[in-house]
Amino acid sequence: MDSPRLALIVMMARRLVFRSGAPPAKVLRWMWGSLAVTAVGTAAVLSGATHPLWVAVVGAGSMAALIGVALRFFPTAMAVSVTGIALSCASLMTVLGVTTGFESEIVRSVARFNGHVLLTKYGLDFEEYSEVSARIQSDPRVQAASPFAFSMVAVVKVTEPSEGNRGPSVVIGKGIDPRRAEQMDGLSDAFARGSLDALRPGGTLVTPGLVLGDALAREIDVSVGDKVRVVVPAEIDGTQGDVGREPRHAEFELTDLVHTGTSEIDRNMALMHLSAAQSLFFREARVTGIEFQLEDPRLATPVAADIESILGYPYRTSTWEQTNAPLLVSLRQVRIAIVVILGLMSVVAASSLVASLLLIVRRKRHDIGVMMAVGSSRALVFWVFESIGIVAGLGGAVLGLALGCLYCVVIGAYRYPLVGDVYPVDHMPVELGFLDAFAPAAVAIGLCALASGPVAVQASKIRLLSALGR
Numbered sequence: 001m002d003s004p005r006l007a008l009i010v011m012m013a014r015r016l017v018f019r020s021g022a023p024p025a026k027v028l029r030w031m032w033g034s035l036a037v038t039a040v041g042t043a044a045v046l047s048g049a050t051h052p053l054w055v056a057v058v059g060a061g062s063m064a065a066l067i068g069v070a071l072r073f074f075p076t077a078m079a080v081s082v083t084g085i086a087l088s089c090a091s092l093m094t095v096l097g098v099t100t101g102f103e104s105e106i107v108r109s110v111a112r113f114n115g116h117v118l119l120t121k122y123g124l125d126f127e128e129y130s131e132v133s134a135r136i137q138s139d140p141r142v143q144a145a146s147p148f149a150f151s152m153v154a155v156v157k158v159t160e161p162s163e164g165n166r167g168p169s170v171v172i173g174k175g176i177d178p179r180r181a182e183q184m185d186g187l188s189d190a191f192a193r194g195s196l197d198a199l200r201p202g203g204t205l206v207t208p209g210l211v212l213g214d215a216l217a218r219e220i221d222v223s224v225g226d227k228v229r230v231v232v233p234a235e236i237d238g239t240q241g242d243v244g245r246e247p248r249h250a251e252f253e254l255t256d257l258v259h260t261g262t263s264e265i266d267r268n269m270a271l272m273h274l275s276a277a278q279s280l281f282f283r284e285a286r287v288t289g290i291e292f293q294l295e296d297p298r299l300a301t302p303v304a305a306d307i308e309s310i311l312g313y314p315y316r317t318s319t320w321e322q323t324n325a326p327l328l329v330s331l332r333q334v335r336i337a338i339v340v341i342l343g344l345m346s347v348v349a350a351s352s353l354v355a356s357l358l359l360i361v362r363r364k365r366h367d368i369g370v371m372m373a374v375g376s377s378r379a380l381v382f383w384v385f386e387s388i389g390i391v392a393g394l395g396g397a398v399l400g401l402a403l404g405c406l407y408c409v410v411i412g413a414y415r416y417p418l419v420g421d422v423y424p425v426d427h428m429p430v431e432l433g434f435l436d437a438f439a440p441a442a443v444a445i446g447l448c449a450l451a452s453g454p455v456a457v458q459a460s461k462i463r464l465l466s467a468l469g470r
Helices: 003-017 025-046 052-073 076-114 129-137 214-220 263-268 274-282 297-311 325-363 365-373 378-414 434-460 464-469
Strands: 117-121 142-157 169-176 209-213 227-232 248-258 269-273 289-294 315-319
Touching: 003 378, 025 052, 025 378, 052 076, 052 378, 076 325, 076 378, 076 434, 117 297, 129 142, 129 289, 129 297, 142 214, 142 274, 169 214, 169 263, 169 274, 209 214, 209 227, 209 263, 214 248, 214 263, 227 274, 248 269, 248 274, 263 269, 269 274, 289 297, 297 315, 325 378, 325 434, 378 434
Parallel strands: 169 269, 209 248
Antiparallel strands: 117 289, 117 315, 142 169, 142 227, 142 289, 209 269, 227 248
């Protein structure tokens, strides 16, 4: 299509889809007033306001502002369609941002405390962990390597005989080397004091340090500085003659708390120095495995395969995707279901555009006849009305992107609290990726182009004499 014809199509489409004159004064007052209300509510949420009323102000104000902006630039019938397209884009964009945020938050929590790739060994003699760590960490894809000792343990507050006791909690006991673990991105940020120094080893005059999840500390009623007893069943080391032996135990001082935002970790994690864990769990200098954090979590599967090929038997690997497969599958299934359901909103909004276009065709029959009388072809008429649908879709997509970005920013700043017993994180996370933002807009524009096609065909088939005769 040559440039003059394209310029003519764009000019005609703009004349038909946008307002030809200034909007009524009440529309301008409505638009600017609602924009001001939205700005005030957004500023309050961003400054730390936690009352739900401010979120309601942003929601109501933004909806009113969307209607006002649509009426400012489009005729009433077209403004209805554009508003529907914008709402469908914003809704789908927000939901995608929240579901992506859930998945990213889970990946970050897993990476901080379990790495992206986990290396273990068949048998109970993983004593060469330092050499293996150095060998694998030479891979540029590997960001950090942290050996760990693992056991199920019971933790209970050490109380005086007269004091009450809430009883032990069975949790995951884990020993790590602070010097190596501090290379794991975000791990120290989860500690209340912002440092792994609380994981101190024990000595003849020093009680070893213990760090608990904040939810676990509340459950057993302990605070920093309290003494905590950690009990390990004797059978966990797997050696002969363990059955019936007394469980091993040691006293620790609670030196810090961790808060990851992931309820499963905050309720079931007890961290200690690797040497203290080795002494308590195994009574020898071996580990359970090594955690590797990668530059890119998506490389976990190929990196795990490479590690197994390099080390061979008796070593084995697992990835964060395998460990959290049920949760990830559930999230992705929910994501697909919501996308399908909210995607129907885009279909309905695009369908409403058909009514607006039919109204335009009916009102502009004479103008169409004039176009044909001065030499316009039926193809030109078709592309004019097809362009109306595309322009309306673009307008709705732009407004939807602005509204969706606003909602994602507000959700991220408000940090809506979630019930830890139901959700894997304690707040509603949001992380908006490129596809999350622009895929709904592209789908909306495509649906509008498809919906306007039949109307454009009908407009191109109008007969010249009947159009001029009306």
